[in-house]
Amino acid sequence: MASYAYRPTKKFKKTLLGGGALVLLLGLNAPAAVSFAQETYHAYKISQPGYKRQYGSWALLDVPPEYRTNAIHAALLHTGKVLLIAGSGNNQKKFDAGSFDTVLWNPADNTFKKIPTPEDFFCSGHSQLPDGRLLVAGGTARYEVLDGGIRRAGGGMRVKNENPDRSYTFKKGTRFRSPSGVEYVSTADVTVPRAKKQIQAGYGKGDRMQPWRTKVTAGEARVFVEAVKEGPQALTTQAAQYEILGLKGKDAANLYGLAQKLTTEKQDFQGIRSAYEFDPTAEKYIRVDPMKEARWYPTLVGLEDGKVLAVSGLDDVGAVLTGDNEVYDPKTKKWSKGPTRYFPTYPALFLTKGGKLFYSGSNAGYGPADKGRKPGLWDLSKNTFTGIDGLIDGDQTETSASLMLAPVQRQRVMLLGGGGVGESSKSTSRTAIIDLSEESPAFREGPRLPQGTRYLSSVLLPDDTVFTTGGSSDYRGRSASDILRAQFYDPATNSFRRAADPTVGRNYHSEALLLPDGRVATFGSDPLFDDADNTKLGTFEQRIEIYTPPYLQGDRASDGNRPALGEGPRRTDPHGRATFRTAHPDRITKARLMRPSAVTHTTDVEQRSIELKLTRTKDTVTIETPKDRTLVPAGWYMLFVTDKEGTPSEAKWLLVE
Template sequence: MGYRPRPKVRKALLVGSALAVLGGLNAPAAIGFARHEYHRYRIDQPAYKAAYGHWDLLAMPAKYRVNSIHATLLPTGDVLLIAGSGNNIRHFEGGSFDSTLWDPAHGTFKKIPTPKDLFCGGHAQLPDGRLLIAGGTAAYEVLKGDVKRAGGAMFVKDEDPDHSRTFPKGTLFRSPAGQIYAAQRSVTVPHATKAVDPDTGEVTITPGQARVYVEASEDGPSHGTNTAEQYRIVGLTGRAADNFYGMAQRLGMDKRDFQGIREAYEFDPWSEKYVQVRSMKDARWYPTLVGLPSGKVLAVSGLDDVGQINPGDNEIFDPATRTWSAAPHEYFPTYPSLFTMRGDRLFYSGSNAGYGPADQGREPGMWNLRTGAFTPVPGLADSDALETSSSLLLPPAQKQQVMVLGGGGVGESSLATARTAIVDLGGTDPVWRPGPDLPEKTRYLNSVIMPDDTVFTTGGSRDYRGKGASDILRAQFYDPATNTLTRAASPTVGRDYHTEALLLPDGRVAVFGGDPLFGDKADTVPGTFQQRIEIYTPPYLYRTERPRLGTGPKTVARGAHATYPVRSALPVATARLIRPGSATHVTDIDQRSVALAFTRTRDGITVTVPDDPSLVPPGWYMLFVTDSRHTPSQGQWVHVP
């Protein structure tokens, strides 16, 4: 047999060989290369993986790569990556909208026809496993210096009580001075309402109205107006011209913000298709969708069809009828993090992403959906640094604890914080208490609930959208039981704006996206969207044994029992139902971990699902068991109807 050096000898030979090969190069380059090679060698050692885990880049064919803005784990085990136009205005103007379906178990990919620009919409898992996506992009922002044509909101009126009317995109409106403005999308105007006074017989007509964004037909500020005027609709004559008209207060050269759409779709994981459902009443861009204990979905916030933030007109989707209805009024900044809690309440952690004034809707609090009351929860440190922060319902959900991690200032602020904090919402008069600080000030941190009741956090940047090459190549675990952070292996790909992270059924974590504003430290080169997918294998998967959870009932009602076979060298310590993640903009409020009571049987365990729908909203979950070393099994899909 040939000579096989011992590990320490091999290490020395590796470094020595690297330095010898580079002997002719300059010293700093040689030393840097040697350090890099030694680091690669070190992180590939079994002992290192068992302590810190390991990262691998996914081999993804170029034709399936997308600018991943939204990522959802489906009950088929596939991951749906939605780009829409992918923050690329050329794709938007060309009508090129993308989605990719990835099967992690078999390593396959599939392009999915995408009917609308779902870029920056909202999404939530429905009880039957479909994914609801509502809102998206109707128009990209245009900075003030780049605005070529005057524009603004036009209110289209209808004084006919018997007829509504849809006006197509491109409909022209003429001002009294003869200036022409074109509708940037179609608009449906409801009919007027007619009321008769029972005493006098007097008839009152209240015009129906709808709003649409219009632009002048020619460039330049001379085609704008700062006065309220009535506009005739070009092409209408007679009574129609009298009944239908436009009204606008100001049509100017102001900055144009992103504008939302009203359309909503369901993605069917089994047919692998988008199916359009009834549109929302309000257009929304950057909304949050929240699954409720009833199985319905609440939609809040977002920029509307003229780029203004929604004032608090919220809506509820009923999956049984596929229709929307009004919800209690409450204002939030865009992409607010809202968590379903006990007692028909939602907790707003203060985490949000992007739009809204700094002095409105920023305070965390409890929102009672039955009464509409909002009760602030005080005591959060660095409360001015909640934008682009991460938050989650800590495992298990029965503890009713929410955690906030990192974050930054409103807008393009360089403010960032290393603060973490936890609030216990199970008792009266909840107050935030500090958690362990992150290793450094961090925005855009992704946080994932793990089967062993820890939280895995990764990535982020110190500055707004990674400015100044500030991406953070760190990862760590938070343990709620000890209130401590421990180091994990470092990722190799920087992630900041537009990133997502998901727990996979096999216990690994997949991380997607990354959209830095610039590509260099001096902030002079435009950034490139990160299309590579990196997968983290936690230390628990490098142990010699893990429990084997066999197949059992696929459907278990709340309050019911179910028995599953388990083969494990060590005793089973926990059983958890983990709701699959659906993430965008560092916001993933779908994920939650529910502790299951269980009894051991001769060949496995019998679990009991809690009967509280606010703890276990209807839908699909992954069932994991862990052994006494906290090593989890592979997840098994279970449906709670």
């Protein structure tokens, strides 16, 4: 083969040299000139077809200004559209104004639509339902107030009701008076259930049975209260009973408040109980029954029977829930009590074969460093938890990424990166993999990331690799610590390989998900600061950047070379099968069902890739899904087929019932 030397095009020479202008610039500002030349050459290099075929390419999406939003949550719907939920978007002014945002993006034609948003879904939880609707539950009732910014003492008030005959609702603004005469006002409506009556028998003198008697257990609800007036007289660290103003007679005796302490210490975000289903066809939110507990930063995980378990979160007074979990039934639209277990907020929980949930240790923050951090398997039916060992840097699982590797039948979970608890500057390059099919599963160290990384986005691809991108080496991108790198993890070789570098930094409040055409879209990022010196307050990143992998570059992406599925059903038959016409069935080597993502705070417990049985004729392929619902929960999936090189088709949407 003849050798040749690379020669820049005339256009590139002109750009790089500037007709002699660069010589003058070098004399005036050599570092700036060198930087300009390097950036120009890099831009040229990454635009070359050979580079794209090896590393892929990035492109910024042109989003009209009126549709740019603070994407806190992203979910792919079975219509192929992406729901971007901001709520108040971590913006106190928008929260105070009651201005909440949701934007629906259609990647097929890059059109956008604003969706009326009834409540503040900022930092809610979400899960795909069997019929394709998206359950959204929880959100923000109140923004945090830091130490030094609190002028009125406040805290949680437990409102008691000793009347067994009726419940009571107290509107926002209800006043409570302390024994010393200090008044506090509620910041939200609160409904207190009626007391419970229990008939029981007892023994008296001579061990003789007493007549039947009734025991009354007071109903209780929580609400946050603040002192009416500023000043130290409202501070208290002593437990006390509070009178509810405006009540008379028996109501005044039966209803009262209890508080442990009311201070000017830091007050955390507070959650809401509200729950909604987003209907992808009608493109609107539909209210369903609220949760029993208010939740901010909860995880919602789908179960094998189609129900959804809501876990953890900050409650309506800003405290981490102590283990009060609950289950949503999409058939009745109601919630019921779930198994009790404590986790820090946004725990990464995965449905495993057999129905247990695996907790990888990944989480997104709130909670003590010594509680609920250990990975393990949670048996919901028995409510037992079996801890799992072997995780290196086990104190740095906060803001880490976790996912079930493809295919799900192999039951392997990977954890990537992470950092120390809270605002720690610690970050780790550790990855770890666990095989849950083993008799005694334990974590094994995987290949290292290029550097310590928090907030890493990790996305399953149709060729069974994992695409990881972004993140930062410090808490919320402090000190300009965003990592503009991306890579692929190949489970077949247990190694990373480079991908093209993104141009947009992504840290806290960022997301990434797989699109039906095989590309990856990235959203969001909420840095504390915009400069390396940490002096300029951060700006929320509203740009959307899309990655096109190597498998969609060059000849592999052309219509004639890319596998394609033709006419076929929209749902599987009673045996879990579906047949599609195709011009070249012999070229199709693998088929995968891929569950659409619903991701926030690097937490995406929805995505999973399922290996399918393939049968071919001269002009059709038939796929067959596993019958085990712990592997394939009912719902809508993207069906991808790939050739021997891993080039995927565009997805067909398929409903598994």
